[in-house]
Amino acid sequence: MILYDPSIPISLFAYGIQIPIHDSRAARTFERLKTDPRLAPASAWHRNSIDTQVTRDDVARVHAPKYVQDLFTDRKRLTDIIMATYELIDADGKYHRYDPDGATKPLTDLFQRTLRYAAATAECATLALEHGFCYAFSGGMHHAHPAHGSGFCLINDIVIAARKLQAERDLKRVWVIDTDAHKGDGTAAATAGDDTIVTLSIHMARGWPLDAPPTFADGSDNPAHIPSDIDIPIAAGEESVYLARLQQGLAQLEAGGSADLAIVVSGADPYENDALPSASALNLSLGQLMERDQMVYAFLKQRAIPTVYLMAGGYGEDVWKVFAQFLTWVLPQEGFGR
Ligand SMILES: [Zn+2]
Structure with a gap:
């Protein structure tokens, strides 16, 4: 089952934000799957309506009261939060990869769109519990911390979905398996001390969000360094041991x-052709990424754990290939071959 609503864009260009997230990564992946003669017709595996709502109460299970209030009720604060979360102002106070004159939509609309992504994640998780497997063409906003947005992530859809389903159904334990190039720092912070959500993150050992030291100059702790339950840092040049380290982490x-549910934050930004400079310290080939995705899939399938996949990071014109190659392989495994 694939959950993809093409009416919710992924690109940020309409807001004047020039971060290279292209609608093509979802649209081209979908087009490839739709036209692949080895796969069943799209009507068999595609859902495009998102009926779930993510409410303020759902968000409040994860995020701090003041932050929730600012997001939902204070447009001025919301604008400031979005500017900070998408890093639209540089150290000199100038606009950074941001052109408000080129925008066709108000910046604050981004929050409603983000709530729709969170709803898609929750709905896909529900579909996974019913069918065993659901892949959302959105979501994975793992840098959103309890009290602040970060790294293009306003709210943490992963933990919101996990806690929403825990509140609505009998889910004793949820695994989060995060294979995005960047550490799942917000997810680790939001679930610290909660042993019902167990987190694994395999990521670049250095660079954002781990580039600032664990303790700031004023003595306060840097929340980006809050550990996941299992952290697997991969240093530059260690691509050849990536898969073995991941296998150890899964064990x-x-x-x-x-677990009763697994949420896989399946970023494509470890790809060697990814365009985001801050993901450039991890350079896996398409073949290595296919092995990564097959390893995680087989691990969960063999244990009959319902699994929801989220697209997470992936930047530039080439990353759709990472998603498409895995989905072309996995849909027949799920009974959607010809
Ligand atoms: Zn990333």
Whole structure:
């Protein structure tokens, strides 16, 4: 099952934000799957309506009261939060990769769009519980911390969906398996001390969001360094040991007990052709990424754990290939071959 509503764009250009997230990564992936003669017709595996609502109460299960209030009720604060979260002002106070004159939509509309992504994640998780597998062409906003947005992530749809389903159904434990190039720092912070959500993050050992030290100059802790339950840092040049380290991490995850749901934050930005400079320290080939995705899929399938996948990071014109190659392989595994 694939959840993809093409009426919700992924690109940020309409807001004047020039971060290279292209609608093509979803649209080209979808086009490839739709026209692949080895796959069943799209009507068999595609859902495009998102009926779930993510409410303020759902957001408040994860985020701090003041932050929730600012997001939902204070347009001035919301604008400031978006400017900070998307890093639209540089250290000199000048606009950074931001052209408000080129915008066709108000910046604050981004929050409503983000709530729709969170709703898609929650709905896809529900579909995964019913069908075993659901892949959302959105979501994975793993840098959103309890009290602030960060790294293009306003709210943490991953933990919002996990806690929403825990509140509505009998889910004792949820795994978050995060293979995006960047550490899932917001997810780790939001679930610290919560042993019902167990987090694994395999990521670049250095660079954003780990480039600032664990303690700031004023003595306060840098929340980006809050550990996941299992962190697997990969140093520059260690691509050849990536898959073995991931396999070890999955075994370690299972050693803590099984789960009722897994959320895979399946970023494409470890790809060697990804266009985001801050993801350039990890350069996996298409073949390595296919092995990564097949390893995680097989691990969860063999244990019959319902799994929701989220697209997460992936920048530039080439990253759709990472998503398309895995989905072309996985849909027949899920019974959607010809
Ligand atoms: Zn990323």
